[in-house]
Amino acid sequence: MGCINSVKPVAKSVLIVFAHQSSNSFNAAAKDVAVKELEKQGWTVTVSDLYAMEFKATATQQDIKGKLKNAEQFRYGDEIAAAWEAKTLSDDIAEEQRKITEAELIIFQFPLYWFSVPAIMKGWFDRVFTGGFAFSLQKMYDNGSFKHKKAMLSFTTGAMESMFLPDGINGDMNVTLWPLQNGILHFCGFQVLAPQIFWSPAHCPEPVRVAMLQNWEQRLKGLMTETPLKFASSELFDMSFQGGFRLRPDVVMERETQPHGITTGHHIGKPLPPNNQLKAPPEGTTGTN
Ligand SMILES: Cc1cc2nc3c(=O)[nH]c(=O)nc-3n(C[C@H](O)[C@H](O)[C@H](O)COP(=O)(O)OP(=O)(O)OC[C@H]3O[C@@H](n4cnc5c(N)ncnc54)[C@H](O)[C@@H]3O)c2cc1C
Structure with missing residues (x-):
């Protein structure tokens, strides 16, 4: 029990966690480029298409199949960690954890929502990265559960790049990314690759959008040789x-x-x-x- 994440990842297996409602969006195009390029390189690609899956975003009692430790004073963190240990997590969480266990690389593809990930992806983190599986007091940061895996954010913005500079109206993008890259990914041990940012695809000319996707395709060719952040x-x-x-x-x-x-x-x-x-x-x- 309790050792699912110590299983070595399957070499050249990638999980893309994708959060966009539309298959003709720029995010979908970025996801498709990654699927095509990585498959071409011989990767086994799994996509968790969160909206298509109608992935439940809320962390609730329904996430636990077995008997609760303390139903009167329900504490999600305690109960979900115990359920992981007892293998009584809901099927959708167990399935995502299986995908993570196998993956050598995880790419999160999403549009920036309120300086963060869309709620459905935040719910994926809340529910899938359970105590015991994704972290413990002994297993965090560079001793974290996923230290043999790589992860990265790949996202689009509404804002143009200059708005996210240290003197831009939105403030420094480095600050925006710290909670996601340090507080979630690095906390759980991932080696975090530099983010792929598609600046303002809705407000730039078609050739710029095409070039952004070509650059992404090019980057994917050498992704695993990159030095992490x-x-x-x-x-x-x-x-x-x-x-x-x-x-x-x-x-x-x-x-x-x-x-x-x-x-x-x-x-x-x-x-x-x-x-x-x-x-x-x-x-x-x-x-x-
Ligand atoms: C709730 C909410 C919160 C938000 N918060 C923020 C925030 O905090 N900061 C911020 O900067 N933005 C924010 N936004 C804006 C959001 O990040 C952008 O709307 C989003 O990133 C745009 O990405 P998209 O995939 O939806 O673009 P789309 O609108 O789908 O695409 C942009 C353009 O690319 C075209 N396109 C699609 N496929 C291709 C292709 N293969 N080749 C070339 N062109 C293509 C589309 O036709 C379209 O013209 C927010 C939006 C919402 C709804």
Whole structure:
């Protein structure tokens, strides 16, 4: 029991989690490019088309098939972790977990909604990344359950790129991406590849849209050789309740002379390292420590 995620992923198996209502949308086109290109390269491609599946977005008691631990004081996190252990999760969650277990790579394809993923995809994270399966106190960040897998966000925006620059009206895209890339993907251990951002496809000319899809196809050819994004290693933190899981004082001191913080989130009061959530560190550098 409780070891489904320690199974080695099937080599060249990719899961695309897709959230768009329309098969003629730009998001669908980006998904189709990925399916076609990866299949051409010999990948086994599985698509979870969330709207087509009518995937349930709400985390409720119905997600547990067996007897509840405490029906009077229902606590979703406790109950869902126990259900994972007991193999009594609802069939739709178990099926998504099976797909994740097999996948070496997961691509999330979606339109940006309110600086985040659409609710149906957030519900997928809420329900499928259960305690025990996706994380535990011992298994998080670079010790996370999915440390042998890669994941990436591929998304469209309504806004143009300049609006998401550090001086743009929407603020820095690196900040927008931190909760998704650090708080969900890296938290669960994934090696996070740089996001693929299709800026404002609805407001640009057709040739620009075509070029964006061609660039995506080109990128997919070398995707698995890319260096993942940089996050602060767990080794830099005092991983105890007493230490509050904070950066060790010697690490903070060592950083005093550095021009930038460690990452977008771990900025330790310094200027953010530029494009930490958009680009991998330059070749030959290890990143954080
Ligand atoms: C609830 C909500 C919240 C939102 N929040 C945000 C936000 O916080 N920030 C933000 O920036 N935006 C936001 N948006 C806007 C949203 O992100 C964009 O509408 C979305 O990203 C556009 O992607 P699409 O796939 O729906 O585009 P579509 O409208 O489907 O496509 C754009 C264009 O591409 C064309 N196209 C389709 N296929 C192809 C192809 N193969 N080749 C060439 N062209 C093609 C289409 O015909 C269309 O002309 C929000 C929207 C909603 C509804």
